[in-house]
Amino acid sequence: MALPRITSPHTTGSNRTQRVMLQVLLATLPGVLTLTWLYGCGPLLNLLWASIVALSCEAAVLAARKRPLRFFLSDGSALVSAVLLALALPPYAPWWLTLIATGFAMLFGKHLYGGLGQNPFNPAMIGYVVVLISFPGAMTSWPLPEFVGPWEALQRILGIAMLPDGWSHATALDVLQHNHSLTFDELRASSPAFGRFGGNGQEWVNLAFLAGGCYLLQRRLFTWHAPLGMLAALGLMSLLFWGGSGSDSNGSPLFHLFSGATMLGAFFIVTDPVSGATSRLGRLIFGAGVGILVYIIRTWGGYPDGVAFAVLLMNLAAPTIDYYTRPRTYGHRKAERGFRIGE
Amino acid sequence: MASFREIATNGLWKNNPGLVQLLGLCPLLGTSNSVVNALGLGLATILVLTCSNAAVSLIRRSVPDSVRLPVFVMLIAGLTTCIELLMHAWTYELYQILGIFIPLITTNCVILGRAEAFAAKHGVLHASFDGLMMGSGFALVLVALGALRELLGTGTLFANMQLLFGPAAAAWQLELFPQDHGLLLAILPPGAFLVLGLLIALKNQIDARLAARSAQPTVSTPVAERRVRVTGVIE
Numbered sequence: 001m002a003l004p005r006i007t008s009p010h011t012t013g014s015n016r017t018q019r020v021m022l023q024v025l026l027a028t029l030p031g032v033l034t035l036t037w038l039y040g041c042g043p044l045l046n047l048l049w050a051s052i053v054a055l056s057c058e059a060a061v062l063a064a065r066k067r068p069l070r071f072f073l074s075d076g077s078a079l080v081s082a083v084l085l086a087l088a089l090p091p092y093a094p095w096w097l098t099l100i101a102t103g104f105a106m107l108f109g110k111h112l113y114g115g116l117g118q119n120p121f122n123p124a125m126i127g128y129v130v131v132l133i134s135f136p137g138a139m140t141s142w143p144l145p146e147f148v149g150p151w152e153a154l155q156r157i158l159g160i161a162m163l164p165d166g167w168s169h170a171t172a173l174d175v176l177q178h179n180h181s182l183t184f185d186e187l188r189a190s191s192p193a194f195g196r197f198g199g200n201g202q203e204w205v206n207l208a209f210l211a212g213g214c215y216l217l218q219r220r221l222f223t224w225h226a227p228l229g230m231l232a233a234l235g236l237m238s239l240l241f242w243g244g245s246g247s248d249s250n251g252s253p254l255f256h257l258f259s260g261a262t263m264l265g266a267f268f269i270v271t272d273p274v275s276g277a278t279s280r281l282g283r284l285i286f287g288a289g290v291g292i293l294v295y296i297i298r299t300w301g302g303y304p305d306g307v308a309f310a311v312l313l314m315n316l317a318a319p320t321i322d323y324y325t326r327p328r329t330y331g332h333r334k335a336e337r338g339f340r341i342g343e
Numbered sequence: 344m345a346s347f348r349e350i351a352t353n354g355l356w357k358n359n360p361g362l363v364q365l366l367g368l369c370p371l372l373g374t375s376n377s378v379v380n381a382l383g384l385g386l387a388t389i390l391v392l393t394c395s396n397a398a399v400s401l402i403r404r405s406v407p408d409s410v411r412l413p414v415f416v417m418l419i420a421g422l423t424t425c426i427e428l429l430m431h432a433w434t435y436e437l438y439q440i441l442g443i444f445i446p447l448i449t450t451n452c453v454i455l456g457r458a459e460a461f462a463a464k465h466g467v468l469h470a471s472f473d474g475l476m477m478g479s480g481f482a483l484v485l486v487a488l489g490a491l492r493e494l495l496g497t498g499t500l501f502a503n504m505q506l507l508f509g510p511a512a513a514a515w516q517l518e519l520f521p522q523d524h525g526l527l528l529a530i531l532p533p534g535a536f537l538v539l540g541l542l543i544a545l546k547n548q549i550d551a552r553l554a555a556r557s558a559q560p561t562v563s564t565p566v567a568e569r570r571v572r573v574t575g576v577i578e
Contacts, residue, residue, distance in 0.1 A: 100526070108537070130528055133527060133528050133531060133533075134525075134526045134527040134528040134529075135527070136527075
């Protein structure tokens with residue numbers, strides 16, 4: 001009888017990559033369902049198409065690099081990147097937009113740096129930013145909530161549907177950013193992009209992502225530090241610069257928390273274990289940095305939503321944050337870091 | 344003494360300023376968003392580099408070592424000013440588009456680098472040929488980068504060539520796909536870094552292929568003689 005020779009500890013690790021990725025996919029389910037309920041079958045088709053592209057890119061690169069195909073394809077990381085990217089794209093993004101974004105995310109964002117675990121930037125956000133910079137028109141306009149059947153959705157994504165003028169609108173964040181004359185209430189009355197407390201439709205999507213994020217938090221896939229840091233910083237910034245409801249209003253904290261990609265970013269992007277900071281304090285700082293940058297870009301920047309840019313900028317800062325927030329090892333004094341001025 | 348053939352392969356491929364030495368990245372990345380800009384700056388750089396190498400080589404025996412760098416920089420700056428005035432006179436619109444990058448040729452590391460590393464140690468003929476080849480290597484990368492970025496970003500090739508070659512060149516523009524579908528990223532600064540990185544990767548790949556091909560005929564040891572001491576089954 002051959003006994004397996006295993007050293008202690010004898011508990012089984014339950015958090016293998018595949019299982020973590022599957023749980024993340026499961027947690028996006030409320031968001032996916034809400035998007036489908038609000039916007040029709042477009043998000044589902046986007047999801048499917050992005051997954052196909054991501055897996056093909058991954059397989060092609062793995063084959064070219066002579067890496068085990070099955071092992072890396074089945075860990076689900078490509079699928080998670082594709083799903084997160086597809087959820088961030090507008091519901092009826094043309095097929096080539098999704099293709100470029102996903103291809104860039106996989107090839108340039110992930111595999112040029114060495115594959116899973118080596119990427120300094122979040123691959124999904126790289127893909128998103130590439131298409132946002134390249135095709136700003138197609139990326140910043142969302143349709144109003146309206147159910148669209150699968151056939152019609154396919155036609156829209158392939159670009160062969162006959163669409164009425166103005167079927168897509170600027171998002172609430174966009175409208176608010178370009179407003180200079182109307183009070184907040186007048187703005188809400190004049191534009192269909194606003195909902196009850198956030199963006200029209202977006203508020204429910206954000207709530208769904210919040211629910212999915214809470215599930216992941218309960219399963220202990222990540223700690224509360226990064227998401228809370230981001231949401232608290234964003235809330236605090238919007239409270240400080242709110243400006244009431246006059247024409248110079250920058251939107252209430254509630255509006256900012258439930259508009260754009262806030263919740264998707266807070267629970268699915270900022271919590272990325274590879275490209276984020278490592279220690280608990282580091283994650284708190286990382287999340288807070290993202291929150292502050294999101295608010296700055298939304299309010300004074302050139303783009304209506306800034307989650308992707310904020311995450312990429314903080315990804316750049318993550319090694320520095322890690323350097324300064326390394327926890328003290330038991331039995332050792334805390335190492336001094338940086339320069340001391342005046343000695 | 345290096346042969347002319349060696350100097351040429353060095354400048355154009357083996358020691359290319361843009362792809363291998365990575366010198367002069369600032370103008371390389373800054374002005375390569377269209378073929379016409381790239382070609383304009385490339386030609387200006389070739390001219391300055393050739394003339395400066397010749398001039399440095401001529402005065403190399405009469406300049407004391409301790410002050411050679413300021414003297415070289417003065418020479419390069421003087422030549423750059425000449426080019427700038429010429430462009431101001433003949434290609435005024437291109438002069439305006441390229442803007443600060445023309446005077447900045449002075450600070451292009453390739454030029455001072457070649458003056459110091461090559462021209463100050465070689466005769467006039469070799470030195471000016473080296474300047475021509477290094478400049479051409481730089482200009483070729485610049486134009487390749489400009490063409491790729493223009494193609495990806497706007498879908499055209501050789502647009503606005505009349506800025507450099509007179510009104511007849513306006514018809515040279517090729518339109519490969521409609522303008523509103525371009526990948527805007529390619530024209531923006533990140534596109535310059537991405538495309539240059541891909542070009543460098545391509546060059547390294549070609550070099551690796553060539554090296555592998557030339558290293559092929561080696562003596563291979565027979566399989567049975569792989570190990571001297573055999574204690575078990577050879578897998």
